[in-house]
Amino acid sequence: MTWIKEHKLIFTSILVCVICLGFLGVIVVDMIDQKAVSSSPVASKEDSTSKSKNNQKSESTASETITDNPFGSNSSSLTEDDVLNYMHGMSHQKVEAEEKWLHYEMTNDRIQFLIGVVESDRYEKSDLYLDILNRWAEGDFSKADKDHNAIWNLQGGTIGKATGVLSTEEEKQYLEDHKGSIQ
Structure with a gap:
């Protein structure tokens, strides 16, 4: 046992x-x-x-740092063509033009994002982009037609030249008319 x-x-x-x-x-x-x-x-x-x-x-800085892309892309690294397309599409909200193919809603988040991208990457026309974006960030769209046409010219535009700046009512109507196609 x-x-x-x-x-x-x-x-x-x-x-x-x-x-x-x-x-x-x-x-x-x-x-x-x-x-x-x-x-x-x-x-x-x-x-x-x-x-x-x-x-x-x-960190809190004068211009917001680069974070998630508010245009829906997974990348915060943009080519110069990307920057031009985003700026061009946003400008359509503010300008009179016969044809408008790109539609991006202009928001402060998007403007600040593009400022951060352009400041962190050296593009051929960085000074022009920052001049436009900083003016937009301050709420100054008085030259939006000239801004649009500068971008449009860099892209080789032939149709859809801006001929003026939309009134507040016209801008609201544009946003309403393109509700489904604005990104």
Whole structure:
């Protein structure tokens, strides 16, 4: 009988040790996986991106920092053509023109986003873009037709030259008329 009790005690002790070693093994493997993930280039980029976004949210500057693209694209990195298209499409809300194909609602978030993009990237016509965008950011659309035509000319426009600036009522009507096509 004592032999059975002794073996039972040994068996139980071995079983407890195996279970403890199993838990310890899981913990060690998890720690190794976490270390491997945090040192991988993809994870480092994601970590630095999230840290960068947190820093951007906490910093307050005159022009807002670049964050998510308010035009719906997944990228905050834009080509010069992208900047031109966004500015051109937004200007349509403010100008008289025979033809308007691009329709982007002009919002302060979008204007600030484009200012941040243009300031952080050197485009051929950065000075022109910033002149226009900063004026728009201040609510000055008195030259919106000239702004539109400057952008339109850079894009090689042939149809749809702006001929004037819309009144407040005309702008409201434009927004109403293009409700489904404005992005």
